[in-house]
Every structure is written in C-alpha cells, then in structure tokens.
Amino acid sequence: MNLKSRIAKFAGKSSYWFLHNVLKGGTSFPGKLAMKFDPEVLTSLASGYETVIVTGTNGKTMTTALIVEALREKYGDVLTNPSGSNMEQGIVTAFLAHKDNGADRRIAVLEVDEANVKLVTKLLQPTCFVLTNIFRDQMDRYGEIYTTYEKIVAGIKLAPQATIIANGDASIFSSVELANPKLFFGFNLPSDQQQNDTTAPVNTDGILCPRCDHILHYHDRIYANLGDFFCPNCGYQRPQLTYSVNRIIEQNPNRLHFQMGLKEYTIDIGGTYNIYNALAAYAVARHFDLSEDEIARSFSRNKRVFGRQELITYAGKKIDLILVKNPVGLDEVLHMLDTEQDNYSLVTLLNANHADGIDTSWIWDGQFEDLNHDQIKHILVGGERSKDMHFRLEVAGFEPDNMTTCNNYEEVINQLAQLPTKKVYILSTYTALLALRKAMAEQKIIKAGM
Known part of the structure; x- marks a missing residue:
C-alpha cells in the first residue's frame, strides 16, 4: 500500500469512526472522502480478498445477505456491504468499516449496482460474478434491459478468469459468448407443476430469442421472462443447469419451503422471487465447498434485511x-x-x-x-x-x-x-x-x- 493509499485509508476510517460513533450513521461519505485522496484506494483495500460480485435488477440485497450468512457458516468472517450502498463509494466504505480478524480465507461478498460493475471490476478483480436477473428498471438511468446487460458484460470481460454463477432461467445471461467459466441455476419443477409449452404475456420484456428474434416459448415459465425457455424456430434453449429447485412445498408471505437436490430448505420470508435468491446463494455456497447441511443451517437463520x-x-x-x-x-x-x-x-x-x-x-x-x-x-x-x-x-x-x-x-x-x-x-x-x-x-x- 503506497503513501497515497495509506492517507486515503486513514481519512476514510477516521471519518467512519466519527460518523458511526458520534453522528450514528453514514454509509458512503467515508468512501467518498477516501477516494478524494486516492481514486483507486479500493484496489489496495481489496488486496488479498476473494471477491464475489452480486448484480442484477432485483434480488441483489437479499441474495448477498443469504450468501454471506452461508459462507460465515464455514469461514466465519465475511466482508460485505449490508446497507445496500452498492456504488463504488459505498463499497469502499464497506472495506473501511470491516475489522479484519485474520481469517485464513479472506472473502468479500459485494452487492454492486449494474452500472458500476465495470468500474468496480477494474479495481478489485473478482473471483465470481453472481447474476440474478435483468428486468426493466429506472428507464431514465439504465435504458432497456439489453443496455443494462451490456454494462454488466463490459465488467465481466475485464475478469475472464472469474466464474459466472448466473440465473439460467434468464435467456439474456446465455446470449453473449464469454470466456469465463460458467455455472447456471434455475427451476426444474416436477411435471405436474409445469406448463409444458407456453408463452409469456405480450408486454413481458426479454422474450425474444437472442439468435433469431423469434418469440421464446417455455416448457415452464416461473414468472416474467424467467423459466425453462426454448426457441421453436432456431433451437436456442436454456443452458444445462448445475443447481436447481426441484419442488416448491409451501409458500406464504412469511415462509418458503422448497427442495434443492435431495434436501429441503426453509427460509422465513415470502415470494417466489426469494426462492431464486436462495438458489443463487446455494449455488455460490456450493462453489465455495459448503455442504448442504451447512447451507440449510444458514438459511434457517436468515435475517430480514433493510426494506x-x-x-x-x-x-x-x-x-x-x-x-x-x-x-x-x-x-x-x-x-x-x-x-x-x-x-x-x-x-x-x-x-x-x-x-x-x-x-x-x-x-x-x-x-x-x-x-x-x-x-x-x-x-x-x-x-x-x-x-x-x-x-x-x-x-x-x-x-x-x-x-x-x-x-x-x-x-x-x-x-x-x-x-x-x-x-x-x-x-x-x-x-x-x-x-x-x-x-x-x-x-x-x-x-x-x-
């Protein structure tokens, strides 16, 4: 760490201490201050960490929280940005706030805004990218879903060695050839819970085949543009899944009970979309060598996070x-x-x-x-x-x-x-x-x- 980075780190940590011990708040200002002294301070702060970047339109915060809880089951200390401050200054603040306890394996799990993936990747070279989904969101800022994905891909291309752990039920995530190793997760429900051959409602985004622009069909559509898609015109189809949800056993607003592989899992939160978030966390945890029992224990302790x-x-x-x-x-x-x-x-x-x-x-x-x-x-x-x-x-x-x-x-x-x-x-x-x-x-x- 050079002198400029040391000064930046000292200024950031000092401001964080003051904000949280005197003013009782502040999630991005310490990062902003540190970056004034050294715009690339994140490179120094993240040195030695295996970093997981979680991005996509929906589910970033919950997926990040579930991944962190799971990895802590095996590795203890995990750095993260729990406030959801997911742009560069918030991520710098997360590193400034973290108290390194000398763990043998230093892991950071970071929620990253889609438009900031390239910037953050330049500075810290991630180990994994976790891609949740892409839907229409804040058109004034992101544009169409394809523009959003282009921003993410621009970041991924800077780290071709990083493993992509992506939602295989989103056709957009297998639409671009990338050099990275890839793992896909999705839903493989039993035949009595499937729809066999269906299409999405006409106003659904992202339902055109990336190869031939024909309307995609689904063996089973879970919601929006997510599901077991295929193109009846050119044969484009969902990639082979590494990890999948095999059965939904119970759903209500306060509890989800479902099966992945041979084991049943429960999280105390509602919504089919949160099953996808849990599946993403499961895929990352398995990639980091956690057992199914360790994952199940972490899910049973899941905390409801901010908002x-x-x-x-x-x-x-x-x-x-x-x-x-x-x-x-x-x-x-x-x-x-x-x-x-x-x-x-x-x-x-x-x-x-x-x-x-x-x-x-x-x-x-x-x-x-x-x-x-x-x-x-x-x-x-x-x-x-x-x-x-x-x-x-x-x-x-x-x-x-x-x-x-x-x-x-x-x-x-x-x-x-x-x-x-x-x-x-x-x-x-x-x-x-x-x-x-x-x-x-x-x-x-x-x-x-x-």
Whole structure:
C-alpha cells in the first residue's frame, strides 16, 4: 500500500469512526472522502480478498445477505456491504468499516449496482460474478434491459478468469459468448407443476430469442421472462443447469419451503422471487465447498434485511416493509400478497426521485386488480406522488372511501396505529422507504441506521 493509499485509508476510517460513533450513521461519505485522496484506494483495500460480485435488477440485497450468512457458516468472517450502498463509494466504505480478524480465507461478498460493475471490476478483480436477473428498471438511468446487460458484460470481460454463477432461467445471461467459466441455476419443477409449452404475456420484456428474434416459448415459465425457455424456430434453449429447485412445498408471505437436490430448505420470508435468491446463494455456497447441511443451517437463520420484507412491530401491528422499484418486482410482491390467508391493511408510498427513477408509469404494470379486495380492510397512500398511486388504486377497483392519503411520514406513522388489522404490508419506493424509516427512528419505533 503506497503513501497515497495509506492517507486515503486513514481519512476514510477516521471519518467512519466519527460518523458511526458520534453522528450514528453514514454509509458512503467515508468512501467518498477516501477516494478524494486516492481514486483507486479500493484496489489496495481489496488486496488479498476473494471477491464475489452480486448484480442484477432485483434480488441483489437479499441474495448477498443469504450468501454471506452461508459462507460465515464455514469461514466465519465475511466482508460485505449490508446497507445496500452498492456504488463504488459505498463499497469502499464497506472495506473501511470491516475489522479484519485474520481469517485464513479472506472473502468479500459485494452487492454492486449494474452500472458500476465495470468500474468496480477494474479495481478489485473478482473471483465470481453472481447474476440474478435483468428486468426493466429506472428507464431514465439504465435504458432497456439489453443496455443494462451490456454494462454488466463490459465488467465481466475485464475478469475472464472469474466464474459466472448466473440465473439460467434468464435467456439474456446465455446470449453473449464469454470466456469465463460458467455455472447456471434455475427451476426444474416436477411435471405436474409445469406448463409444458407456453408463452409469456405480450408486454413481458426479454422474450425474444437472442439468435433469431423469434418469440421464446417455455416448457415452464416461473414468472416474467424467467423459466425453462426454448426457441421453436432456431433451437436456442436454456443452458444445462448445475443447481436447481426441484419442488416448491409451501409458500406464504412469511415462509418458503422448497427442495434443492435431495434436501429441503426453509427460509422465513415470502415470494417466489426469494426462492431464486436462495438458489443463487446455494449455488455460490456450493462453489465455495459448503455442504448442504451447512447451507440449510444458514438459511434457517436468515435475517430480514433493510426494506426487504423487513418486519417491524408497532402499536400492536405486525408490519412488513417491502421495497418496490419496478414492474416485475411489484408484480411479484402482489403475487406474494395473494398467498396471505388473513385480512390485512395495505400502505403504498410512491416517490419519483433520482434514486427511485423519475418515471412512475411502471405502477400501471403492477396487477393491483388481481389482489383480493375483500381481504384488504384499509389502504394508506403516501409519498411525493401519492395522487398518482391513489388514482392507480381507484382504477384497480378500490373504493376511495377505503383509502386515506397521508401528507407526510409522521402522518403515515400515526395512521398505522389506527388501521383495523393486525397485519400491515407497506410497499414503498426507495427514497420513501428511507424517509419513513428515518421518521420511525426519530420516534424510537426502530433503531436508526440500516
């Protein structure tokens, strides 16, 4: 480590100590400060680490958390960026914050924003890339899904020795020839749970064959563009899977029970999309030589992470706080709510800041119409674009008399206590989620920070 890097590291660590011990927060500023002194400080900080980069549109944070929990089962200490601060400055902060305990095998598992994969890869040369999925998301920032994948591929090409561990059910991930070793994961459900030959709805992204532009068919479509795809025109098809989910045994908003290989696994969280996240974590853990028993133990201890079905208890309510940010993610959360057996109240918080994506038209792609309206006893609507969401829900058939619009987050919190059900689901965009958590922390409902 040269003098410039030493100064950068000292400045970053000092600012991190001050922010977290005096001001009680701060996830990216120490990284920004260190990079002022040395723009390539990440290279020095990451030296000696086997680094796993987790990227894709949806599921990065949960997949990263599950991988970390699994690897800690065998290797103890694992460095990560748990706050979800997944751009370069946040990743630098994660290294600055980590206390190296001298583990024999130094491993870092990093959630990385899709547009930052190339930049981060240049600096730390990863061991693995984990690719979750690519869906339409923040069109103003990422563009179409093919543009997003081009950004990821540009990073992967800088590390041809790194193993790609990719979702084989996403046709885009096998569409580009890359020199890297590859492992694919996906769903191989029993024949009685399959659809045999089907196509995706016409408004689904990423369903054209990468070779001939014919519409892809599916032996079994799990959701959106994910499944056992094949092209009836040119023969392009899903690659051979190394790891797969073989059976879904039980699903509800608070529990998933499924089988991979010969063993059954349980995680205390809902949504088919989280089975994919668990499968990705399983594939990485097996690649790092964990046994199935070690993986099962780690899954049984999984923690709900920031905004990803984060569980909050307040005023006698059991509140699930769920980040939604794009049409596919929203739709899958709505499908998860369909597995709820009890009555509940629904809260929707919609912002349109840069971190959310300034275009809110994606809320029209979510199938709110399919929710069990009788089960939802009241709706709270908030955020800077609450009028847009209120109108969307009216069009979906919800009665305006059963909806309350909140003008600020303190009012949201006050109204939460008045809701008629014990169970509450909050669906929120990113900056609204941050604002709500900040307001809750100020009222001592939750702890500050992430």
